[in-house]
Amino acid sequence: MTAMETMKLPNGLTVSHVSMGETALLYRDIFAERCYMQHGITLSPGGTVFDVGANIGMSTLFFHTECAGLAFHAFEPAPDPYAALSANITAHGIDATATRCALSDRAGTAVMTYYPDSTVMSGFHADAASEAALTRTFLVRSGFEEEDVEDMLAGRHETVEIEVPVRTLSDVIAERGVTSIDLLKVDVEKSELEVLRGLSEADWPRVRQVVAEVHDLDGTLKAFVSLLDENGFDVAVEQDALLADTEIHEVFAVRKAG
Template sequence: MDVGANIGLFSLYAIQRWPGAEILAFEPIPETLEVLRRNIRMHGLGNVTVHPCALGAERDDDVAFTYYPVILGNSTRYPEEKKLQKAVLTPIEGASVVEEKHTGHQVRARIEQLSTFLSEGSRVDLVEVDVEGAEVDVLLGVDAGDWPKTDQVIMEVQDIDGRLDAIRDLLHDHGLESTAEISPLIPPEIRTYVLHAARP
């Protein structure tokens, strides 16, 4: 499962690495969704199924997201959480560049629960999550009976207000042991981690 699929780079990598994989890709932002679908067609990824929605704790047909045209991957349901990132990047990139990157507009999207897409007897080898602040929401959308179907989770987590420990505790409660490392591509002051969890 590719949650927050953006333009499809993870889905493309996964199919190249495991050609027989079946991937469910989730992307709520209309402009990004169009590029995702184009990339899937261009690369002939017939075993990637795209769902035009976000995943969250509860189903909702009309939720506001902020879309950043300059940095698509930063588009988010929680734009207020970009304050730390902007503060850290301003001395590095300059105020005007940071402001341009974080200038966006609102779009509306549907939210579904992850468990909606898990049929009886299904098995999930990996859930990849990159959802810019909505990581806990995604995990809360997994019903208790569906957790045993999930073997691994990998996600990007910005550690704001103890979020990293909260996620690790939640995963541990459902039988997945986790490790976390500072993201190698992001200034460490932004406190962004790559978390990997798996069943022992």
């Protein structure tokens, strides 16, 4: 495990992190641009949030500061981000249970590809070449010079294979007696459809809202949206202008009234 450091965010909060640059980008997307609070997504005191692919907990921290009285279940399989996640939950007094595991459509163990210098890209379906190209596109469109981008990417796509525990959403719901999930946030680098498939038919009605990053590979986006539609959600799909014409989309789903 690498040594954990802290940094002060522009809003004055201090967080434990793995990568300063990565955390700055997460802050921009989650806090500054409020990427999750679109298309009718709401938070209410007393609600329960599942943060699947929590990384260091920036989403959990944002939701916590956005709405008092939320309870969280945060899931992160990689050791270093999980350590930061746990530290951030404690430091900010968040009512959260952090679990070092991945969620999927089956329980057991699996080998994930971990990027020590680009932790948010870690996952079960890693492709270093395509992910390097995607990162390059994003950084260039963000205004960085090509030469600077190459320096920033140097070494960032070295990987380590790690074995991690895997559970399903319905396993967790049953074990913890969860009666409702007011917001299910999913950011799991190409495993998002498997996460939804880990919900049993009986548990789908417990979910009120879903917000997810979806990688549209081999029809995943269509399958993901269809599964939400079949289970009673109004669905909206967005794409960040910096990621236009790439595989990455944001999906927002709110359960239909009645």
